[in-house]
Amino acid sequence: MPTGRSTSTTQAAQPPNESGAALFQSRQGHLAMLAFSALVSLSFSFGHIIAKDIAPAALNTVRFALAALVLFGLARILHVPVRPVFNRFWRFGLIGGLMAVYFITMFEALRMTTAVSTAAVFTLTPLMAAGCGRLIAGQRSGRWTLIALTIGAVGAVWVIFRADIGALMRFELGRGEALFAIGALGHALVPAVSRKLASDVKPLQTSLGSVLGALIVTGIYGFGDLIKTDFVAMRPAVWMVVAYLAIVTTAGTFFLVQYAAQRLPASKVMAYTYLVPSWVVLWDFVFYGTTPPALLLAGIATTLLALTMLLRGEAV
Known part of the structure; x- marks a missing residue:
């Protein structure tokens, strides 16, 4: 009897330890994505600076090429083998291709519609990702998570439209919005596809393979613009922004x-x-001293509430 009780006690103690380890890993994932959101938001401000200096297709091809070199060098420094990247490379080509579709459709959509409209469409991405995760990776999103995602979408839309109900009511779906919805779906597919196809390799290897896949797709699409671009004549500010986009918001955020x-x-x-x-609003305040209206802060608070609910949902 004592032996059986001891065994039972040991077995009962295992789930909390496993649960604690899973919670720790999930918190690491949340911190990674918090950094992701901050870094990506800066690219909007920096990208606006060089919008008229280089064609979007050429810009994206160069950023992916530089990002691939950075990730390859990092893999060599950290002694992470790159051979697994070329083992069943089609999966990384698929992941990178999905990201390339997102970037290509985003820039093409911006030629047809406004940044506000594309950003509004992009708020559908998390809910799309929930559906993709369910279909592809068998991930179930509980009621709490879906409520939090919906609240977050409402808050994000409120911030995007600058707390202007009139602007929100004037929002119309056109060709640009429909095109970017395809790109947003591609972006939403990435986490589920990565989890399904690349769980056997390190994140750095997956990032390198994905960037190479994106480079191939974007290079084919933007070849014409690429050969027409006079890179020698570009001002230093353009190269600085391209370097940030390549190293931080491509190599870094892919990882x-x-x-x-x-x-x-x-x-x-x-x-x-x-x-x-919300990060963009914050950077506008930091860099330009632009004070957001009080109603806009309500949208920011709503997105923070949604993320708090998601963190709380880890234990539910």
């Missing part, structure tokens, strides 16, 4: 998404895109 995708459900990974508009 953060892959890292988080192995620790969080797809819906929670994508939920951090809700924070991007």
Whole structure:
């Protein structure tokens, strides 16, 4: 009897330890995506600076090429083998291709519609990711998570439209919005596809493979613009922004998404895109002293509430 009781006690003690380890990993995933949202938001401000200096297709091809070199060098420094990247490379080509579709459709949509409209469409991404995670990776999103995602979407839309109900009511779906919805779906598929196809490799390897896949797709699409671009004549500010986009918001954020995708459900990974508009408002205040209206702060508070609910949901 004593032996059986001891064994039972030991077995009963295991789940909390396993649960604690899982909670620790999920928190790491949340921190990665918090950094992701902050870094991506800066790219909007920096990208606006060089919008007229280089064609979008050429810009994206160069950023992916530089990002691939950075990730390859980092893999060599950290002694992470790159051979697994070329083992069943089609899976990384698929992941990178999905990201390339997102970037290509975003820039094409911006030629047809406004940044506000594309950002509004992008708020659908976390809910799309929840559906993709369910269909592809068998991830179930509970009622609490879906409520939190919905609240986050409402808050993000409120920030995107600058707390202007009139602007929100004038929102119309056109060709640009429909095109970018395809790109948003591609972005939403990335966490679930990564979890399904690349769980056997390190995040750095997945990031390198995905960037190479994105480079191939974007290079084919943007070849014409690429050969027409006079890179020698570009001003230094353009190269500085391209370097930031390549190293930070491509190599860095690809790694953060892959890292988080192995620790969080797809819906929670994508939920951090809700924070991007709020970060942009913050950077406008820091860089330009632009004070947001009080009603806008309500939207920011709503997105923070949604993320708090998601964190609380880890234990539910």
